[in-house]
Amino acid sequence: MTIAIIGAGLSGTLTAIHLLQNAASGTTVYLIEPDRYRMNRGVAYSSQLPFQPLNVPASAMSLFADEPLDFFNWLEAHAQLYKRQISLPVQITDFIPRTIFGDYLKARLQEAEAGAAKGVSLVRVYEEALSVARQGRHFTIDCSNQCTLSANKVVLAMGNFPPALLPIPNKSFYKSQRYVASPWSAKGLSGLQTHESLLLIGSSLTMVDLVGSLQAQGHKGKVYVVSRHGLLPQPFDVSTRPYPKTAIPEGAYQSALSLFRFVRQEIKQAEAAGYPWRSVLDALRDDIPVLWQSLPEKEKKAFLRHIRPYWEVHRHRMPASSAALLQELQEKGQLEVIAAAVLDMRETESGARVSIRRRHYQETEEIEVGRVINCTGPQCDYTQVEAPLVRQLLADGLTQPDVLRLGIKTTPGGKLIDASGKPVSGMFTLGPPRKGMLYESTALREIRQQAKALAHRLLRQGKATLEVAKTS
Numbered sequence: 274m275t276i277a278i279i280g281a282g283l284s285g286t287l288t289a290i291h292l293l294q295n296a297a298s299g300t301t302v303y304l305i306e307p308d309r310y311r312m313n314r315g316v317a318y319s320s321q322l323p324f325q326p327l328n329v330p331a332s333a334m335s336l337f338a339d340e341p342l343d344f345f346n347w348l349e350a351h352a353q354l355y356k357r358q359i360s361l362p363v364q365i366t367d368f369i370p371r372t373i374f375g376d377y378l379k380a381r382l383q384e385a386e387a388g389a390a391k392g393v394s395l396v397r398v399y400e401e402a403l404s405v406a407r408q409g410r411h412f413t414i415d416c417s418n419q420c421t422l423s424a425n426k427v428v429l430a431m432g433n434f435p436p437a438l439l440p441i442p443n444k445s446f447y448k449s450q451r452y453v454a455s456p457w458s459a460k461g462l463s464g465l466q467t468h469e470s471l472l473l474i475g476s477s478l479t480m481v482d483l484v485g486s487l488q489a490q491g492h493k494g495k496v497y498v499v500s501r502h503g504l505l506p507q508p509f510d511v512s513t514r515p516y517p518k519t520a521i522p523e524g525a526y527q528s529a530l531s532l533f534r535f536v537r538q539e540i541k542q543a544e545a546a547g548y549p550w551r552s553v554l555d556a557l558r559d560d561i562p563v564l565w566q567s568l569p570e571k572e573k574k575a576f577l578r579h580i581r582p583y584w585e586v587h588r589h590r591m592p593a594s595s596a597a598l599l600q601e602l603q604e605k606g607q608l609e610v611i612a613a614a615v616l617d618m619r620e621t622e623s624g625a626r627v628s629i630r631r632r633h634y635q636e637t638e639e640i641e642v643g644r645v646i647n648c649t650g651p652q653c654d655y656t657q658v659e660a661p662l663v664r665q666l667l668a669d670g671l672t673q674p675d676v677l678r679l680g681i682k683t684t685p686g687g688k689l690i691d692a693s694g695k696p697v698s699g700m701f702t703l704g705p706p707r708k709g710m711l712y713e714s715t716a717l718r719e720i721r722q723q724a725k726a727l728a729h730r731l732l733r734q735g736k737a738t739l740e741v742a743k744t745s
């Protein structure tokens with residue numbers, strides 16, 4: 274059996290690890306990734322920016338749910354290699370640089386490859402997959418450089434696409450040197466003058482990383498942060514103690530408001546018993562996919578419109594040291610966070626002029642900066658993604674976007690749903706593309722469960738197909 278995994282970030286690589294650990298002789302796994310440095314790191318763990326900490330402590334970054342300290346133990350064993358990047362001795366509460374997590378992921382794949390059963394092989398393909406076509410029981414994958422692969426099963430692990438363009442009238446600004454489309458690349462900050470001013474659009478964790486990176490490279494200029502609500506991620510508290518799981522009442526599943534009320538009520542009770550709000554959100558985390566799937570579509574939309582900004586800043590928290598840095602910069606006046614909508618942007622002789630309208634105000638204002646960086650988060654609307662493979666899959670009806678435009682439609686097990694609404698036999702996805710179906714589907718905690726379950730499913734199906742072929 275041959276399984277082609279398209280994309281070798283965390284989702285693709287971890288699926289490959291489980292396949293290699295469990296496959297029987299005669300299994301080939303193709304891991305397809307065009308970018309050499311992203312191979313087994315993906316977007317999140319390959320960044321060359323100077324300040325890129327994981328957004329959860331070392332204790333929560335194991336690749337394996339049943340070995341919760343695997344990352345920490347690996348890190349301790351290799352700590353000397355990283356003594357310039359981390360403080361020693363390493364603690365489970367430390368926020369480790371993301372590239373080190375990338376090294377861990379790569380190392381665990383190499384071990385799985387070395388320990389795989391005889392006749393099981395991993396082939397790394399350094400190409401971009403451009404199209405997937407179904408031919409009877411097989412799939413043909415056309416890649417860049419005229420390479421064509423054939424596989425029985427396909428896993429789409431394409432992860433995070435660069436942020437969406439804002440709908441401004443002056444679209445020509447997007448071709449300007451003053452505009453940085455992808456906030457995760459070190460190119461975004463290269464050549465920056467020490468006193469050059471910047472506008473970061475979006476106030477989530479990516480913005481926090483960029484502000485940290487700017488400080489690390491000695492930037493002294495003004496940094497404006499504009500987002501619709503102007504909310505910053507809440508700080509992490511590593512001393513948060515676990516809150517016992519509560520049964521979620523039936524009523525909470527009915528509407529976004531009832532869900533919101535339930536969470537608030539639970540937090541009130543928890544606080545009375547000495548638990549902080551963070552403990553309640555952490556305890557609810559594993560229930561989110563079930564809650565989300567139970568909410569009626571209209572209520573999911575209401576959640577996205579009214580509750581999401583507040584939910585996100587509490588759920589995706591920043592290290593306390595980053596919170597302290599942001600506060601210090603705000604107090605010095607070097608960082609200004611503005612709740613506003615960006616109306617338009619244009620290039621000027623010396624930089625960029627950005628029109629904004631502050632939240633709850635009618636007047637427009639203009640900000641002059643040297644550079645604008647889009648930190649609004651990965652593009653999730655597949656109809657707007659320009660990648661050739663996504664366009665082809667949509668055009669050929671092998672996939673369809675989910676109704677909320679947060680990813681693509683899948684079955685509960687991650688099988689793609691085609692344009693006519695039928696599951697596509699043999700084609701699966703995991704991680705960020707499943708956000709519309711599960712809501713919580715982009716972080717390691719969810720991806721590690723999905724990757725393990727998917728690998729076992731692929732191998733079970735492969736075995737069944739082999740047995741049918743033998744008896745017929």
Ligand SMILES: Cc1cc2nc3c(=O)[nH]c(=O)nc-3n(C[C@H](O)[C@H](O)[C@H](O)COP(=O)(O)OP(=O)(O)OC[C@H]3O[C@@H](n4cnc5c(N)ncnc54)[C@H](O)[C@@H]3O)c2cc1C
Pocket residue numbers: 279280281282283284285286305306307308311312314315316317318326327328329400401402403430431432433434457479660662703704705715716717718720
């Ligand atoms: C900047 C950033 C930081 C994050 N930090 C954390 C964190 O600290 N902790 C946490 O739990 N989560 C974090 N996340 C969440 C993150 O989504 C997941 O942890 C995880 O990295 C997602 O992995 P992925 O493989 O699905 O996607 P990606 O990392 O996006 O990898 C997808 C890969 O697919 C490749 N690809 C795409 N299209 C094709 C194609 N057509 N052919 C071949 N290859 C293709 C891409 O080049 C890429 O390497 C972070 C996310 C981002 C964006």
